[in-house]
Every structure is written in structure tokens, then in C-alpha cells.
Amino acid sequence: MSDIKIKVEVCYAxxxxxxxxxxxxxxGTTVFDAAEQSGIVKxxxxxxxxxxxxxxxxxxxxxxxxxVLSANDRVEIYRPLIADPKEVRKVRAAKVKAEKAADKTH
Known part of the structure; x- marks a missing residue:
């Protein structure tokens, strides 16, 4: 690593x-190293x-x-997904299809 310092941000929500x-x-610091150095886990x-x-x-x-990070980069740490987006779309599409079918029968 270099003696040159760069400014970065680490965020989590x-x-x-x-x-x-x-x-x-x-x-020369990596995304992971910056996250560790930020102390965000505390x-x-x-x-x-x-x-x-x-x-x-x-x-x-x-x-x-x-x-490797560049100056002024923002490292984002992502939360795990609660639901699979593909499954959520499938369920939503099936619901819409069922509603349309029900409307046609009335």
C-alpha cells in the first residue's frame, strides 16, 4: 500500500x-479493508x-x-434480502392474473 491517503465513505443502513x-x-485499499477500517461493525x-x-x-x-477504491468512493454494505425479488414478482403476477380472470367471470 501507498503512503498517499484518499478519502472514502463507508455506509450501512x-x-x-x-x-x-x-x-x-x-x-490501494480494498472495499473490504475500508469497511473493516471504518469500525462500522461496532x-x-x-x-x-x-x-x-x-x-x-x-x-x-x-x-x-x-x-481497490478510488478517492471519494462510497462503500455500501448491503443487507441480506428478506424475499427473493423473482419470487415476489411471480406471486404478484399470479395475483393480477387471478384478479383479471375473476373479473371476466362477472
Missing amino acids: LPNKQQIIALEVAE QFPELDLATAKMGVFGKAVANPKKE
């Missing part, structure tokens, strides 16, 4: 609590950085331990 932590890290003890999905400015990162 729950429905009732959000946190953005600004910090300076060495140039505020969200349930957060497991080793398994958490992460991204930079809304774009998911495939490997947070290898993705």
Missing part, C-alpha cells in the same frame, strides 16, 4: 438506523463483513477483498 462514516485510507454488531455483499456507489462488487 437498517430500516431504523443509518450510518455513513468518512475516513482516510491508504491508496455500531452494527450483527453485521458480518466476511459474508456481507458490498458495492461502490450502488454498483455491486463481485470481490470486495480485491476491488
Whole structure:
């Protein structure tokens, strides 16, 4: 890593609590390393950085331990999904289809 420092932010949000932590890290720091260095786990003890999905400015990162940050990047730590979006869409589409079928019979 370099002696040059860059500014980045690390953020995580729950429905009732959000946190953005600004910090300076060495140039060459990875997404994962910045998340660790931010100390965000102290505020969200349930957060497991080793398994958490992460991204930079809304774009998911495939490997947070290898993705190197640039100055002013915002690391986002994502919560696990409660429901599979594909399943939710299927259920919604089936409901709409059933409602249309019921309307045709009246």
C-alpha cells in the first residue's frame, strides 16, 4: 500500500438506523479493508463483513477483498434480502392474473 491517503465513505443502513462514516485510507485499499477500517461493525454488531455483499456507489462488487477504491468512493454494505425479488414478482403476477380472470367471470 501507498503512503498517499484518499478519502472514502463507508455506509450501512437498517430500516431504523443509518450510518455513513468518512475516513482516510491508504491508496490501494480494498472495499473490504475500508469497511473493516471504518469500525462500522461496532455500531452494527450483527453485521458480518466476511459474508456481507458490498458495492461502490450502488454498483455491486463481485470481490470486495480485491476491488481497490478510488478517492471519494462510497462503500455500501448491503443487507441480506428478506424475499427473493423473482419470487415476489411471480406471486404478484399470479395475483393480477387471478384478479383479471375473476373479473371476466362477472
